[in-house]
Amino acid sequence: MKQNYLLLTKKDQWVRPFFKKYKKLLALVLFLGFLTFFSAAALMFTSGYLISKSAAKPENILLVYVPIVLTRAFGIARPTFRYIERLGSHNWVLKMTSDIRVRLYRSLETEAANTKENYQSGSLLGILAEDINHIQNLYLRTIFPICTSFILYVFIIIGLGYFSLPFAGLMLLLFALILVVLPLAAVLVNNARVYRKKAKKHELYNDLTDAVLGVADWQYSGRYEEFLTQYNEAEANVRKEDYQLNRYSRLEGIVKQLIFGIIAVALFIWAGNYFISQGTPAALNWIAAFVLSFFPLLDAFSPVSDSVKELPIYEDTVQRLSQLPNPEKENKQGVKADIVLTSTTIELKDVGFKYPQGKRELLSHFNLTIPEGQVVALLGKSGTGKTTLTQIIRGDLTPTAGKVLVGGMDIKELEGQQANYFGVLNQHPYLFNTSLKNNVRLGNLNATDEEVLEAIEAAGLKRVVDRLPQGMDTLVEEGGKRFSGGEQQRIALARILLQDVPIVIIDEPTIGLDPLTEKQLLETVFEALKNKTVIWITHHLVGIHHADKVVFIEDGKIDMSGSPKELLETNNRFEQLYQMDVYE
Incomplete structure (x- = not known):
């Protein structure tokens, strides 16, 4: 051998x-x-x-x-x-x-x-x-x-x-x-x-890790006995090689x-x-x-x-480690100088995307232009590729076809510098077991206490901070357990405001919130992000008036697009969806 x-x-x-x-x-x-x-x-x-x-x-x-x-x-x-x-x-x-x-x-x-x-x-x-x-x-x-x-x-x-x-x-x-x-x-x-032992042990490690991460699915589907049988067989194979050795x-x-x-x-x-x-x-x-x-x-x-x-x-x-990129070698080749964009207009030109193990294309011949400072709402059923689209725009995923331009420059040229231009407010922002001030300062580690406080106030957290026993120095606790869902989102918003980036991606931040809290949070978010380019992923149309443009995605393509006012006047489907969402 x-x-x-x-x-x-x-x-x-x-x-x-x-x-x-x-x-x-x-x-x-x-x-x-x-x-x-x-x-x-x-x-x-x-x-x-x-x-x-x-x-x-x-x-x-x-x-x-x-x-x-x-x-x-x-x-x-x-x-x-x-x-x-x-x-x-x-x-x-x-x-x-x-x-x-x-x-x-x-x-x-x-x-x-x-x-x-x-x-x-x-x-x-x-x-x-x-x-x-x-x-x-x-x-x-x-x-x-x-x-x-x-x-x-x-x-x-x-x-x-x-x-x-x-x-x-x-x-x-x-x-x-x-x-x-x-x-x-x-x-x-x-x-x-x-x-053989190494391969079987590595396979066992993979299967066990993925099974643990999806343990709820195994239980809900009633297949936990099947999992235990498969695991015991895999473990027996490892023991067999151990016995021979x-x-x-x-x-x-x-x-x-x-x-x-x-x-x-x-x-x-x-x-x-x-x-x-x-x-x-x-x-x-x-x-x-x-x-x-x-x-x-x-x-x-x-x-x-x-x-x-x-x-x-x-x-x-x-051998496996050697297949990874060599950061030291890349550093010797020279650090890429920071790029300064004169515009943040986003253009998607004939973009296509398919995951390597996927059976279908999530996006196909997708074209979209988001002018600088515009709020665009992305709507569509679950699995239509809304989140994937934002990851492609940010450069986290590479399209299988077409290209993405930001300010006329290919997003690939911004590799490693996305944090200078993109902020993300997602469904479950992670908060660390440290002070509120430190959690917000993650947006800009060089920010002063005064700048942190300004971001907190702009995110609508002033009253919350005033009630806290130690103000901004109050411990947030792991995962933000000390705060409600809406307050957690506002802390994450303050972090983005301190980051001070021109483009912000909002991925359904109000999911799980009651209607009143949702409305108040959306008002705060769009007021705080005024004059920034905002890409807003949402499932329903509450607060859709904040958007300059609405884009419905279906089967990897744009099914309908336009301003909320235009769609209400000209598109019966949009009007029906709007009535169902707003008056349900």
């Missing part, structure tokens, strides 16, 4: 760059990791020598004083180096993760307009949560252990070569079985299994322990022959020292094959 480890190639921009960026900290972490295992081995080495020397009943305590001191020193050094190494490695990973998260969010932001088209909710959560964890584990469980073990490997072979080149060659081969052969075998045998891991563990046993026996035999050949009884004290020093190294070499076995998971993660 063809391997394509992007994380080990120059194409990778999500793992490799951080080696260079934090190379000093990485070198420190690897050195501390080496010192940890060196101290552990040295502790056993001096302990073995001390035990053997003490068993020989030395006539003077000074003869074992040095190994006693070294035993204490290495006993303290091992946990100390381990603790510092853990701090350093996790500090390194946290720095790296922070950078990756920022970069990931910027990457998603660059194609925010197409996010819903290109990603399922589960896929997005998988990228934002699961893939980041994979990258973290890549360093903590794979890169750091492998690098540390190979540093120890080289040190051990060089050290043994000082005493005996033939034995060093034998150890070179035996340790290579653990560090090279077993990891390669693990990858070859388990590669397909790891990919675990079975191989157990077999590999047996082989690994067998090799470790061979190394221990070989080390014992070599040490015995080598030091006996020295011809002095004192030389025998070194046998236990050399043999015991090997056992702490098992903790360094044993995880290598398990770490390498997970490389396909990381490859898949990096």
Whole structure:
């Protein structure tokens, strides 16, 4: 099976760059990791020598004083180096993760307009949560252990070569079985299994996330048993792959322990022959020292094959991340200068739109001109494409045909600068768990308290603020629970007024409000937005007199359009709808 480890190639921009960026900290972490295992081995080495020397009943305590001191020193050094190494490695990973998260969010932001088209909710959560964890584990469980073990490997072979080149060659081969052969075998045998597990787990993650988001639909349709059955089957498939992987891991563990046993026996035999050949009884004290020093190294070499076995998971993660836009590369190409529009007249020319998975066109050969400063009401049945049309106008969606011009300029040229020209007042504006002042200031972070208060007053919230215990500093609570629906809309309106943009899209802000509140809110909204270009999505005709032009959309095209007065006088259908809405 063809391997394509992007994380080990120059194409990778999500793992490799951080080696260079934090190379000093990485070198420190690897050195501390080496010192940890060196101290552990040295502790056993001096302990073995001390035990053997003490068993020989030395006539003077000074003869074992040095190994006693070294035993204490290495006993303290091992946990100390381990603790510092853990701090350093996790500090390194946290720095790296922070950078990756920022970069990931910027990457998603660059194609925010197409996010819903290109990603399922589960896929997005998988990228934002699961893939980041994979990258973290890549360093903590794979890169750091492998690098540390190979540093120890080289040190051990060089050290043994000082005493005996033939034995060093034998150890070179035996340790290579653990560090090279077993990891390669693990990858070859388990590669397909790891990919299958990854794919099934990712599919399970997607299905579960989407099902949770639509749990009410499952309950209302009476199909929750079907969902549970599907989920249990998908989870069983993941467990099946886990079972196969675990079975191989157990077999590999047996082989690994067998090799470790061979190394221990070989080390014992070599040490015995080598030091006996020295011809002095004192030389025998070194046998236990050399043999015991090997056992702490098992903790360094044993995880290598398990770490390498997970490389396909990381490859898949990096591959998916590499498909995202590279914001750093785009920044190097130059930041687009702010565009200044001399006019905000909106023109839609022969616009067509269809969602990638959609079966029909929502808009077809759609033409519309909205002059600067005009209020246009968009009406039509649910699903006719009213909200989609406003997203196309704002540049959040790209039309499949035709083009959108704002002030004579293609909306594509305003990419990333829409917030300078468009404001949106939708059905459910989100309010954060902070003060009223901070919620409004989101429209313009540089606004003064006086400017915030002016926006609040213009949105008709002065009386509300005067009644609040702490005025503008009163906590709004998450989602704006402290305020009524109409008051929440006014807070969102104040935010837009502070943003001070020439074009405002209103997406049914009065839905769910009582008639009196609806009327008062519409009066406030259109008074506050006077002289701005307003695109108003609505389902009914209450307050339609505020509009300069009414556009009915049906089957992706304009069914009728004109001023409210003209339509009342010339269009019987509009007159009937108006009578039904106003006098119902």
